[in-house]
Amino acid sequence: MNLGRRIAVFLLVLGLTAAAQAQELSLSLAAGSFRASEEAYRGIYGPSLPFSADLWLKLKGHLGLGAGFAGLSDEGRAVPIGEDGAEYPVKFRRTSIPVVVYYQLDIKAVGIRLGAGFCAHRYEETWKTVDLEFKGNKVSPRFFAAATVALLGRLALFGSATYDTIPTGASSPLVIDVNLGGIQILGGISFRIF
Amino acid sequence: MKNAKVFISVLLMCGLLFLSSFPASRGPLSLIRIPKGPGFPVYVLSRLQIDVRQELGSCLLALADREDIALLRRNGVRFSILTRNAANRDILVVRTDSPDALAALRSAGKAIAVEPGTAVFWTETGSPSEAVPAGLPRKVLSSRTVRVDLRPAVGAGRPAPQAVAQDPLIDMIVDLVSTPNLSSGVQSLQDFQTRYASTSNCEASGQYIYNVFSGLGLDDVRFAPFTFAGSYSSQNVVAEKAGETYPDDIVIICAHYDSTSPSASRLTLAPGADDNASGTAAVIEAARILALYPLDFTIRFIAFSAEEWGLYGSRAYAAAARQAGESIVGVINLDMIAYANAMPEDLQVIVNPASGWLADRFLGAAVNYGPLGATKTVDASFVYSDHAPFWDGGYPALLAIEDNPLTNPYYHQTTDTLDKFNLDFFTSATRASLGLLAELAQPIKAGYPKTPVGLSAAPVVYSSLFNALKVVRLTWSSQSDAAGYNIYRTNLSHLDYIRINDSLVTGTTFTDDDVRTDLPYFYVVSAVGGTGLEGNRSREAGVTPDVAPATAALRTLSSLLLAGGQ
Numbered sequence: 030m031n032l033g034r035r036i037a038v039f040l041l042v043l044g045l046t047a048a049a050q051a052q053e054l055s056l057s058l059a060a061g062s063f064r065a066s067e068e069a070y071r072g073i074y075g076p077s078l079p080f081s082a083d084l085w086l087k088l089k090g091h092l093g094l095g096a097g098f099a100g101l102s103d104e105g106r107a108v109p110i111g112e113d114g115a116e117y118p119v120k121f122r123r124t125s126i127p128v129v130v131y132y133q134l135d136i137k138a139v140g141i142r143l144g145a146g147f148c149a150h151r152y153e154e155t156w157k158t159v160d161l162e163f164k165g166n167k168v169s170p171r172f173f174a175a176a177t178v179a180l181l182g183r184l185a186l187f188g189s190a191t192y193d194t195i196p197t198g199a200s201s202p203l204v205i206d207v208n209l210g211g212i213q214i215l216g217g218i219s220f221r222i223f
Numbered sequence: 224m225k226n227a228k229v230f231i232s233v234l235l236m237c238g239l240l241f242l243s244s245f246p247a248s249r250g251p252l253s254l255i256r257i258p259k260g261p262g263f264p265v266y267v268l269s270r271l272q273i274d275v276r277q278e279l280g281s282c283l284l285a286l287a288d289r290e291d292i293a294l295l296r297r298n299g300v301r302f303s304i305l306t307r308n309a310a311n312r313d314i315l316v317v318r319t320d321s322p323d324a325l326a327a328l329r330s331a332g333k334a335i336a337v338e339p340g341t342a343v344f345w346t347e348t349g350s351p352s353e354a355v356p357a358g359l360p361r362k363v364l365s366s367r368t369v370r371v372d373l374r375p376a377v378g379a380g381r382p383a384p385q386a387v388a389q390d391p392l393i394d395m396i397v398d399l400v401s402t403p404n405l406s407s408g409v410q411s412l413q414d415f416q417t418r419y420a421s422t423s424n425c426e427a428s429g430q431y432i433y434n435v436f437s438g439l440g441l442d443d444v445r446f447a448p449f450t451f452a453g454s455y456s457s458q459n460v461v462a463e464k465a466g467e468t469y470p471d472d473i474v475i476i477c478a479h480y481d482s483t484s485p486s487a488s489r490l491t492l493a494p495g496a497d498d499n500a501s502g503t504a505a506v507i508e509a510a511r512i513l514a515l516y517p518l519d520f521t522i523r524f525i526a527f528s529a530e531e532w533g534l535y536g537s538r539a540y541a542a543a544a545r546q547a548g549e550s551i552v553g554v555i556n557l558d559m560i561a562y563a564n565a566m567p568e569d570l571q572v573i574v575n576p577a578s579g580w581l582a583d584r585f586l587g588a589a590v591n592y593g594p595l596g597a598t599k600t601v602d603a604s605f606v607y608s609d610h611a612p613f614w615d616g617g618y619p620a621l622l623a624i625e626d627n628p629l630t631n632p633y634y635h636q637t638t639d640t641l642d643k644f645n646l647d648f649f650t651s652a653t654r655a656s657l658g659l660l661a662e663l664a665q666p667i668k669a670g671y672p673k674t675p676v677g678l679s680a681a682p683v684v685y686s687s688l689f690n691a692l693k694v695v696r697l698t699w700s701s702q703s704d705a706a707g708y709n710i711y712r713t714n715l716s717h718l719d720y721i722r723i724n725d726s727l728v729t730g731t732t733f734t735d736d737d738v739r740t741d742l743p744y745f746y747v748v749s750a751v752g753g754t755g756l757e758g759n760r761s762r763e764a765g766v767t768p769d770v771a772p773a774t775a776a777l778r779t780l781s782s783l784l785l786a787g788g789q
Contacts, residue, residue, distance in 0.1 A: 073687055107692065111683035115694065115734045119687045154689045159736065163689035203686040 039128070051223075053087040055177075057187040059217030063101060066194070066211045069203045074103035074121055079213055083127070085142075091132050095144065099125040107156070108203060117159060123152040123209065125193075127171055138179040142189075145172045150195055152209060169195040169210065177219050187219040253292065254309035256337050257283045257302045265371055267298050275371050276364040277316055278575075278614070280604035281338045283371060284316070284364065305335050305343060313452065315344045315351050315533050318360040318607055320628065327356045341604055350452040352532040357485045358635050360607030363533035366542050370617030372577050387584065389591040392668055393661045397592040397654040399512045402646050405653060408435075408504030409496050409561070409641050417493040418482040420529040420536075421455045425481050429460050432480060432526045435507055436462035439514045441524075447543075451535030457481070457528040459536045462510055466521035467667060468674045469762050473521045474663045475554040476509055476656065477537070478502025479530030479609055484637045492637045497625075497644065499530070502557030505653040509660055519665035519674050519759050520552060527609045530558075537609035545616040552762075553581045553663055553717075554620035556610035560652040563645035564630040569596030570652050571627040573610075575603040578619040580717045585621060585659050592658030595651040600627060623656060665759040672704045672750035672758040680746050680764040694736040695766050697746055701731050705750035709757065710735070716745045716765060727751055743767045 063077040083097030100123070107117040131144025148171040155162045175189035194210035201207065257268070259281055268275060268283070271294045277284040286309055287295065287302075295302055317334070319325040319342045328334040331354045332346035344361070346354050355361050412418065415428040429446070436444040439462070447459040460480070466472065480503040482495020494500075503526050510524040529535035544551060560570065570589065574582040582599040589597035605622065606614070613620035625631065625648070633639040665674065677700035685692045697710065707727030711720035712735065723735060738744055744767075747760040 067688070070688060105687075107685035107687045107690075109683050109685050111681060111696075115683075115685070115696070115736075117685045117687075117692060119690075121688070154687055156687065156690060156692070159692055161687075161690040161692060165689075197689075199689050201686050201689055202684050202691045204688060207688050209688075 051086050052089060053085075053221060054223055055085045055087075055185075055219050055221045057081075057083050057085065057097075057175075057177075057189075057217060057219040059083075059187055059189065059215035061213065061215035061217075063213045064211050065209070067204060067208050069108070069207075070209070070211075072108055073119065074105040077101050077103050079215065081215060085131075085219070087133060091134065093131050093133050093142070093144075095127065095129045095131055095142075095146070097127055099127065101125075110202060118157040120155045120157060121152070122155075123150055125150045129171060129173060131173075131175075140177040140179075140185075142173075142175040142177075144175075145170065147171060148193060150209065152197075163199065165197055165199065167195055167197055167209075169193055183221040185219040185221070186216075188214075188216045190214050251288070251307050252310040253287050253307045254305045254314060254343065255285050255287050255292070255295075255302045256305055257285060257295075257300060259283065267300055268371065271295065271298065274368050276367075276369060277362075277606070278369055278371050278603055279316070279338055279341055279606070280602060284337065284343065305337070306333070306345070312345055313351050313533070314364045315355065315361045316364065316606060317342050317344045317355055324356075324359055328359060331356055338604065352452045352535075357483070357489075361533045362606045362611055363535060363538060365612065365615040366538060367545075369615035372617070387587050387591070387662060390662070392666055393592065393658055396512060396516065396661050396666065397658050400508055400650060400654050400657060402650045404508050404511070405501075405504045405649055406641060406644075406646065408507050409500040409644070412480065412500035412503060413494045413496045413641055417484070417489060417491055418480060418495055419484075419489045419493050420451070420457045420481040420532055422490055425457060425528060428480055429458050429526070429528060432460045432503065432507070436460065436510060436524065439511050441510060441514050447540060449529075449536060449539035451529045451539075452532055455529075455532075457536060459528055459540055460526040461540075462524040464510070464513055464518060464522045464524075464664075466518050466664065468519040468665075468676060468759075470521050472550045472552050472762055473523055474552050474660060475523045475525060475613075476506050476557070476660050477523075477525040477527055477554065477609055478506045478557045479528065479536065480526040481528045481531050481536075482639075483531040483635055484639070485635070488637050494637065494640050496639050496641045497562045497631055498559050498634060498639060499557075500641075501559060501561035501644070501649060505557050505560060505649075505656060508653055509657045512657065513661065513664070513666075516661075517667040519667060520663065520762075522660065522664045530609055534607075534609055534612055538612040538615075541612035541616045541618070544618075551613070551618045553578075554610055554613045554618060555581075555585070555656055555660060556608055556613075556620060556622045557652075557656055558608040558622060559624050559629070559631065559634075560656075561644040561646075561649035562625050562631040562633070563648040564626065566645070566648075567596060568625065568645065568648045569598055570655065571600060571622075571624050572597050573600045573602055573605045573622040573624065573627060574620070575614045576601055577617075578614070578621055580715060581619045581621045583718055584662065585623065585655065588659035588662060589651075589655040593651040593655040595648075595655045597623075597655065623652065625652075667759065671756045672706075672752040673702050674759040675699045675702055675705070675708060675748045675750050675761040678746065678748050678761045678764045680744070680766045682766045692736060693738050693740055694734050695738055695744055695746070697733045697735065697748070697764070699731050699748050699761065702750045704752055705758075706753045707751050708733075709749050709751060711747045711749070711760065713745050714742050716743075717763060720747060720760075 060080040079101040081099035087093040127148040129146030131142040173191040177185040191213040275285045418425040442465040443463040482493040484493035527536035589595040610620035745765040
């Protein structure tokens with residue numbers, strides 16, 4: 030069984046188990062900014078604009094489970110080592126599936142979540158004008174803090190700050206052991222399903 | 224009493240100052256032999272700054288003091304000490320092809336075999352050059368550290384190179400070689416009776432060569448005097464045809480004009496027709512012909528003296544050229560090119576590993592312009608003619624010689640005269656040499672666009688997070704008469720160029736992104752005129768694209784970020 034299937038089965042079991050005790054299920058949609066911890070990443074791609082869609086399942090008490098989907102797509106240009114002359118545009122894409130456990134504290138209309146978990150990443154770097162590409166995947170730890178502020182009815186404002194560390198083990202002349210992690214700040218809305 | 228104390232103190236201080244003015248003694252200077260072999264640590268020798276004075280096929284000869292010897296031992300370099308008293312003495316490398324030759328050498332002084340067929344030789348008193356038995360080729364050790372390059376021979380193990388296409392202009396040039404001119408040139412030199420380097424006849428023959436060069440309309444003719452073997456002096460004769468496009472890049476064609484014969488006769492009779500009036504006459508003939516043509520590169524026509532004593536003339540010249548940082552593209556040394564023991568005779572072309580390309584080009588020129596058979600031999604131990612000091616200086620150089628080993632029975636005899644020549648072979652050898660010389664110097668063709676200048680090649684590594692692309696960026700100066708440019712590339716310097724641009728390049732930059740990290744690349748550029756005529760190729764520019772260390776890359780990246788780059 031490959032990694033993707035294992036995660037899917039794990040999610041299904043976890044979801045079914047958790048659903049039995051579920052108090053609340055909400056969906057958040059958010060977008061924001063990602064600051065890579067790798068200097069080379071920032072040099073090539075600059076600040077990124079990630080987006081995410083997550084389901085938040087609050088259990089009895091303060092604990093909850095979260096899972097979702099996130100994406101990131103960046104464009105930049107390869108860094109010349111030596112006298113610059115030509116330009117080689119490059120493109121980077123990363124998709125992530127996080128599964129987290131969190132603790133939620135509700136203070137009136139504000140819900141604060143602190144949690145950690147794992148995230149499965151699939152990434153791909155492509156050179157647009159030269160036949161060069163790199164693909165990889167990695168499961169890495171994730172830490173996050175999120176908050177919701179109730180608006181009207183089932184709608185709420187949603188914000189989160191996430192830290193990932195994603196050592197890939199791959200290297201290039203620019204970086205030894207590329208780490209795709211960093212800090213992600215997102216903002217959006219949350220919709221309470223039940 | 225007090226004054227006495229002061230006086231003694233001052234005296235002691237002066238004594239200390241006097242002693243401290245002497246450099247720390249590093250002990251006697253030894254001549255050592257360092258064997259080559261698999262995994263030979265040439266970088267260690269370079270790092271330790273070992274004073275290598277001769278590279279041979281299987282070993283290096285170096286001068287080392289006590290500190291050097293200790294360093295070599297500490298670094299695990301194998302070596303043996305040949306003599307502990309090598310300071311301030313001429314030491315010769317002598318060819319000893321037979322046990323008898325080695326025995327004869329040992330009877331004349333101190334001789335130690337350093338590899339099969341090669342010995343080092345010196346004498347406690349007098350000039351070792353004069354003590355070496357007649358007929359044994361010899362070379363004095365380099366006067367300064369030689370450049371050791373133990374990389375595999377260029378092009379080793381690859382297929383034979385493509386011959387450079389025959390050029391109609393060069394074909395026309397070699398057709399101007401005149402057999403009567405060659406013969407009369409040899410006869411004139413032979414008529415000096417002897418050209419043994421210590422004689423006034425040799426000096427007179429040098430003056431004769433100077434006068435001939437002076438009458439050819441060359442740009443510069445001069446004597447280059449030098450001293451040798453302690454108390455003697457002589458002079459090389461140097462003539463120059465300045466290049467119009469690349470005046471600082473020099474192609475040399477040379478031959479020694481001094482001669483020798485057995486010791487009983489050499490001061491009065493040493494006609495040296497084959498050795499080496501033949502090579503000298505060929506150099507003069509090349510000068511006569513090429514003086515008529517404008518050239519891209521500078522040519523120096525050189526007649527060396529004191530070759531027979533141990534290459535003293537060329538040693539002085541090559542050392543001065545290296546000292547001056549001269550850019551010498553290649554050296555064609557002609558030594559004995561007129562005797563044929565059997566027909567068809569072929570010419571032997573001898574090079575060291577780093578000069579392999581030059582021999583390959585000679586072989587092509589021999590076919591195109593001789594026509595003549597030629598055989599390439601890579602032998603770093605063949606150091607017994609005027610090409611060898613150029614090898615010592617790290618310059619590409621070849622020796623063209625009729626046979627190796629020699630078969631001329633008149634070699635170093637009083638019977639080495641013009642009547643023993645095969646003039647057809649002599650003419651073909653001269654044509655082939657002139658053909659290569661012209662190929663390297665590039666005659667400028669009327670009506671063709673000018674040769675591009677200012678070509679530079681810089682390796683650039685472009686890196687993303689996970690991938691890297693190595694490219695070579697070429698730039699050159701614009702030519703007003705060029706409609707565009709062609710770019711040629713090779714992995715073997717000066718050989719097998721292949722055009723890499725699909726269509727004419729209209730700018731003055733080109734990026735070659737089809738390169739590997741583990742190969743050297745060499746480029747030349749030619750200009751194409753509006754009528755489609757393609758001019759001569761530029762001087763070569765080369766790179767070895769290596770992936771820069773990540774630290775350097777990050778430095779670059781940081782500077783970009785600081786500069787406000789993305």
